[in-house]
Amino acid sequence: MGGPVFVHVEDGVITRVRPIVFDESDTPTWTIEARGKEFSPPRKVALNPYVLPERTRVYSDKRLMYPMKRVDFDPHGERNPQNRGRSGYARISWDEALDTVAAEVKRIRAAYGPAAITASTSSHHNWGLLFYKMGPFGRFFNMLGYTTLFDNCDSWEGWLWGAVHAWGYHWRLGVCDNVDMLQDALKNTEMVVFWSVDPNTTAGNYAGQETVLWRLWLKELGVKMVFIDPWCNYTAATLGDKWLAPRPGTDAALAEAIAYVWIKEGTYDKWFVANRTLGFDEFKKQILGKKDGQARTPAWAAAITGLPARDITALAREWAGKRTMLGCGAMYGVGGACRQAYATEWTRLMVLLMAMQGLGKPGVNVWGGASMGPPVDYSFQFPGYSSVGWDTFGLVADKPARNSVTQRDYRLLLPESVTAPPVSWLGEGFCGESIEQQFRPYTCPEAGPDGAPIKMYYRHGGSYISTMTDTSRYIRMYQSPNLEFVVNQDCWWQSETPFADIILPACTNFERSDISEWAAPGGYGAISIGQNHRIVVYQKQCIEPVGESKSDYAIYTQLAARLGFEREYTEGNSEEDWIKKIYNISSMPQHMTYEDFKKKGYYVVPPPGKDYKPTVSNRWYYEGRPCDIPDPANPKAGTSQLGTPSGKIEFVSRSLSERFPDDEERPPLPRYIPSWEGHESELAEKYPLQLVSSHLRYSFHTHHEGKSPWLDEIPAHRVVKDGYAWWPVRLNPDDAAARGIAHGDIVRMYNDRGAVLGIARLTGRVRPGVVHSFQSSARYDPLEPGNPASIDKGGCVNLLTPARMISRNVPGMASNSCLVEVARWEGQPR
């Protein structure tokens, strides 16, 4: 995660981790000519900061060094599930650990059926392709047969459930591709509106700090940057020309008011609207107040958003008067605003606003974070981890794994599926196959003889406690007697490790080999290039596994052996055999022999030559030509149609009109709907502050956090006070003063769901009424271990977020619809 590296090893110990720096034998890099200047990136990788301390993460004192068993867990006697989270652990041998796991798997399958076992990983994993989570984990569990736990479409939520119904792109989970965007922007763009996006923090997802330079180039060219965010994020605070801070949950109102100004002043692309969209007249009626009597004026939106009406008018005029990119709506510029109540309305309005300005014309487009679409060779083939779903080995295996179990569970409902079944939801999580896939109803346990209650949970790394919603639910789940057996396989002791019965130590990607293309997820993320160069890396094993840890592949192979399907699982391949097979199905053999590749360690894909013709995203649509974007998954490739039923941008969604015509919470025509947990809610009287928990800056979610002492020394990450590294809680100085809170006080942030301690930072970077605290603390540190209602000292703010879904038919997480109060912590030293 965060960039390919050179790793220095001396005497079997990692000594340095550095960005890959190209040498003279690597391909020349590219140049873009724009507005009389030339732009070229440096010939090295720009890593994300948390990659540099990787050796401290590999050698962290939190590494799991040997298998362990919970001392009060006896598979043949008392299991004491109620003690999960407060028990001790004893070291056991690998044989005992794997024998116990295999025996439990057999017992549970025999007693309840194979569907009684569920398992999951985190959303992301130590980087690689073959040995990424979809490989060893995916192949093993699909071969075994288990209840697949659908991941909710976390990064995209509102885009999947909303924007799909406006412009299609379901195969990209509701966001568009971003091909050849950089050259278009450098040549033509005059302004970028970054709506709920902090690209310097989350740019390109896995692509490190590569595109920070792009945004500096834009500034150099005089391109204006407007940021819309309740918190003045890092990109806004260093590069922004204007920061507008609407109250959380009110973005859709702001969008409607912008449309109002454009309609009133006639400053929208009437030709595009007439020829490339459907349903505008209905939308216009709504905006002008002819449907419900409420014109969507700037004054109306001002009262809701807390922004001055004049600023809303000025923004609308600037946007219409300049060639403007919208910095959200592609991967990655998905934004926290897509994870809140009624987020579907905001995402659709984003598409519709860009439709009103002529999406796809030069300099005018949806450009996620201003962070994707460099001049690279898109024809070079290398698979990504999600190219074939949950068995990466299936790319080259004789027999890809197919799950024989039909029962499914849903990550956001996992606790209730264990403690209070049945649970129901719509869709298959990552619904990339069709629009209809997100309408499919599910129940867990499934009806019929193949359904089974969930009795076993196999946790392959990660922590939901600080990344899902209302997360004390997961703690209660672990302590439920319904959950007979829990395994946790991880590299480190993390928040959920102390809830397991058996702990299996896995090694990191530095301790095993793999092959991958940098930052390339494939599948829904295909051709989303957020870095300056495409690089394929032979991730050569650097050191022996630490302690008794093993590679995930070795662990699952040994489990498969005990369960009778080792040969099927491995097909006789070693890890190196699999790697070579992947190499041979990619474009690599045309450029380098495998031996040369292993020796060099990496290959920089040459950029296209001077005769390259850019194919800018959405340009084909604007011009009414067949789609010329090299997107392998587009079902309408070769036509001039978008993925909607009509093929056009739909102001009034046909898919929703057909399926949910009367859904007031996601109507066919989008509109602002007051949040069910927002500033106008009744609950706001008790908990008047709105919590915004954006993506962590100095870690990739929980991956690096809590494992490197160097990250704790960055004050924006944690602040050490009285020997403890506290999680920052950012308050507006007026809100802090009203509560007698000083900068540096330890505070308790709380609501009815839980309480979290942090250190107060008084800052003008949050609007009054808003608290900012990052998600993804990797340190669940309850004052009372084992008590799900305990105050957490470690900063897991998702203990406070709501479990309620985005809306009635939209089972997405609404993390940013969260009301809290903050007070000086009574427990701190005077």
Added chain:
Amino acid sequence: MTRYGLLIDIARCTGCYNCLLACKDEHCGHDYPGYSAPQPMTGHFWMNIVEKERGRFPRVKLAYTPVPCQHCEVAPCVAAARDGAVYRRPDGIVVIDPVKARGQKQIIAACPYGAIYWNEEADLPQKCGLCAHLLDAGWKEPRCAEACPTGAICFGDTDDPASDISHRLAAGATETLHPEYGLKTAVVYRGLPQQFIAGTVVFGDTDECAGDVRVFLSGGEMHRTARTNSFGDFEFEGLTPGGDYRVRVESSGYVPRNFAVRTDKDIYLGEIILSRLP
């Protein structure tokens, strides 16, 4: 003659902390005899990053100033050291000898930049050595410059007119950090945060953002003019801390507004509402 320098371009620094983390990766737990003893795992910031929040809601910005050892030409730490424990190399790098400097706590206080850190366990003062051990082994640049994603940290031979740093130095003025210390440093900056005066102008009669309005700034001998943008915002940057200034906002048909401002910190004047002339 090789003469190493560092140019730190504040406008390109976005506070990623790559430089500090690369420095720690290079030095924590690693011994480079003759150059530096291992840096303790925590507590030292040989590349210190000073984050400054400027302004107030809703007009805030962040400035990041990376502060390594400044490698002064006539360094106070050299003078404060006994037995030549700190010395300046011909190429400009100032080195603390990791053996000779043992026990010499007084070296810490000698540095006005606070760039020297005490290693309790090794009984040794320590600081940035510009990764001299790497440069002498043929590396192109120190770890901080290598890890910097934007070229905010530019390293090179300032005596070589063809070097990247020479080109960048020639492209504009540079500044010394804390010039009042009177030290000639090998580390120079561009765009060090000073103070700003900003405001948002509003037409009181229409309640619209007052765009394209003239704003005059004067202070002592200095006069500057700006025009508000479409949001009515204006900003005068790079002002002397603790200076006395006058700001005048004028728009035809409106009563001008005048402000007396002292820049003891960054000043956001807030909304400046213009009333119509009677």
